[in-house]
Amino acid sequence: KAGVTQTPRYLIKTRGQQVTLSCSPISGHRSVSWYQQTPGQGLQFLFEYFSETQRNKGNFPGRFSGRQFSNSRSEMNVSTLELGDSALYLCASSLAEGTGANVLTFGAGSRLTVL
Amino acid sequence: GENVEQHPSTLSVQEGDSAVIKCTYSDSASNYFPWYKQELGKGPQLIIDIRSNVGEKKDQRIAVTLNKTAKHFSLHITETQPEDSAVYFCAASKGSNYQLIWGAGTKLIIKP
8 A cells, every 4th residue: 555655855946936745645545734844843734635625724824835636635835935944844644534633644755945 | 822842852762771752731622642753764653642531552562641630641662672763753632623733852762
C-alpha cells in the first residue's frame, strides 16, 4: 500500500515568488491536512480538506491557501514568499474527517527554502 | 487558546536505559493524546495514543500515562535501543471537530 506522497521534496525560491506543493494521500483516505514545521516550533496546523472542502484552518495569513481535488489529492500554495516561510511542509492523510481524533499518516514533507 | 508544553527538548540516555518525555496541556476539555515519532528525513508516525477515559496504555516497550487532574501525560520508553533515536511529538485535542495542538518536540538520543 503506497504511503502519502509529497512533491517536490526540496525547493528553493526567492522572496516574492509563489510556490505550489502537492500531496497524494493514501488510497481511500479522504482527509488531507497540512502542517508547517520549523525548528523548535513543532507542527503548526495550516488547514484540513475533506471531500474537496476546507474543514478547518489554522492561524496563518491569507498568503497560504490550498485545495483538494476529487481524487483527494491536495495542493497548497504560498504566495509572495517571505524569508520566514522557510520550513518543512508536511501533509497528512486520514480516513475520516477531523484531525483531532484520527490517526494521521504523514508524508516525508517538502522542504522549502526562501532566499 | 489551547497550549501543549513538552519537556525536555533534548534527552540523551544510555542504550538499555529508560526514557521519559512529559507534556502538559492547558485545556481541560482535551480528550485525545497521541504521540508521534519522527525519524530523520521522514514524516511523523503515530506510535501510541490514549484517550481521556484511560489512565495508562502500553505497547511492548512504550507506554503512555495520563493524569487528567494535573493535565499532563507522559511517554515512557523502556530498554531503549538505537532505533529509538528520533524526535518525539506529543499532541492534544478536544475531539475530531478540533485540530491537534502539538508540543514542540523532544530529540531523543540513544548513546551506545
